[in-house]
Every structure is written in C-alpha cells, then in structure tokens.
Amino acid sequence: MKKYLFIAVAMLGSVTIVNAQTVTKRVVEKTNKGDSKTHYNYLLLDAVNYSDAAYSRYEKLVQDVWDKKSNANLTKNRIETLEEIDKYLTTVKETPIYKGGESYQLAVLAYLSAVKDKVIALEHLGTLGDDANTDAIVYNKASAKFTDISNEAIDLRNNVRDKKSEYEKTFYIQK
Known part of the structure; x- marks a missing residue:
C-alpha cells in the first residue's frame, strides 16, 4: 500500500x-508589461533563467558532438540559440522599467549579451574540438578566450544577483 x-x-x-x-x-x-515590482522582478529573472537554459542546451549539444553521439550542425544550432536569447533581450528592452529598476535591467541586459558571446565562443571551440586535425595552439587560444568570456559572464551574473537584491530592498511610499 x-x-x-x-x-x-x-x-x-x-x-x-x-x-x-x-x-x-x-x-x-x-504579459511583459511589468505592471508591478514583483512582476517586473520575475520577468527579468525569467529572461536570465531561460537564456541560461538555452545556453545549457547548446552546451550539451556541443558535448554530444565531441562525444560523437550527435552529428548536429553547430553553426545552425548556434544561430537558433542566439535567436532565442535575442528574443529575451528584446523582451527585457521593450518592457517598461518599473520604479527603480534601471540598474537591474542594465545588469540583465549586460548578462544576456555575455551569454550570447559565450555561445559564439563555444561554437568556435566546439568546432575546433570536433576536428581531429586542429592545431593545439589554435585550440588552446580558443579555449583561453572561452574561459575569459565565461569568467566575465560569471561576474555579470553575480552583478545581476546584487542588483536584484538591491531592487528587492527598495520600496516606494505612494501618496
């Protein structure tokens, strides 16, 4: 039972x-109006989370190509991933900023742009890693560039967390 x-x-x-x-x-x-502080906060968080999910799917695809589990076209999938992230960027840009959310929105936009850069760098690294004849020096340079971009994205993600925390702590008294 x-x-x-x-x-x-x-x-x-x-x-x-x-x-x-x-x-x-x-x-x-x-509804991407951002008509309340809570709604605006969740809208920005969802844009970040969905962009992270799109990147993770692409990262898994690159790993599958490297492991020879998939024969997918990395460039075609990169374009689709970038279009999806662009959709979230556009949503955040077009949504009216709710009271005090300017710096939070800018932090989210910077992070989403960094995720796009990460996808582009990963595609280059993935293509090099899939080719057995790739020069080790070229691959190592691409790997270092990807690491730098990833570290910058981590810093920007931490900035988003800080701005989110600041935004949640602010309040306005209506008269």
Missing part, C-alpha cells in the same frame, strides 16, 4: 513541476 501511495505522490509531483514551468513561460511571453 505504501509503495502505491509513494508512486502516486511522485507522479503527481512531477506533473505539477512540468505544468508550473509551462505556465510560467506562457505568462512571461503573454
């Missing part, structure tokens, strides 16, 4: 998580 109850609860939990992710994505795409 306990086994069936556990299975039922586990299935219900997994369905709930998948449904919540889908609903969140639809809400962000449907």
Whole structure:
C-alpha cells in the first residue's frame, strides 16, 4: 500500500513541476508589461533563467558532438540559440522599467549579451574540438578566450544577483 501511495505522490509531483514551468513561460511571453515590482522582478529573472537554459542546451549539444553521439550542425544550432536569447533581450528592452529598476535591467541586459558571446565562443571551440586535425595552439587560444568570456559572464551574473537584491530592498511610499 505504501509503495502505491509513494508512486502516486511522485507522479503527481512531477506533473505539477512540468505544468508550473509551462505556465510560467506562457505568462512571461503573454504579459511583459511589468505592471508591478514583483512582476517586473520575475520577468527579468525569467529572461536570465531561460537564456541560461538555452545556453545549457547548446552546451550539451556541443558535448554530444565531441562525444560523437550527435552529428548536429553547430553553426545552425548556434544561430537558433542566439535567436532565442535575442528574443529575451528584446523582451527585457521593450518592457517598461518599473520604479527603480534601471540598474537591474542594465545588469540583465549586460548578462544576456555575455551569454550570447559565450555561445559564439563555444561554437568556435566546439568546432575546433570536433576536428581531429586542429592545431593545439589554435585550440588552446580558443579555449583561453572561452574561459575569459565565461569568467566575465560569471561576474555579470553575480552583478545581476546584487542588483536584484538591491531592487528587492527598495520600496516606494505612494501618496
């Protein structure tokens, strides 16, 4: 009896998580007005999280190509990933800034641009890594460039966290 109850609860939990992710994505795409501080905060966070997810999918694809599990075209997939990130960049740019969110928005825009740079650098590194005849010096230079871009993106992500924290701590008294 306990086994069936556990299975039922586990299935219900997994369905709930998948449904919540889908609903969140639809809400962000449907209403990008930023008509409240909380909504604006979540809109920016969702843009960051969805961009990170797009990058992670591309990173996994590059790893699959390196492991010979996939024969995907890295350039074509890079373009699709960049278009997806551009969609989030555009959403953040076009959303009216809610009170006091200017620096937060700028931090998010800088981070999303860094994610785009990371995708471009990863595509170059992935192409070099997939070719067995690649010169080691060229590969090492590309790897160092990718590491530098990744470190910059980490710094920008930390800046987003700081700006988010500052933004959440501010409040306005309405008269």
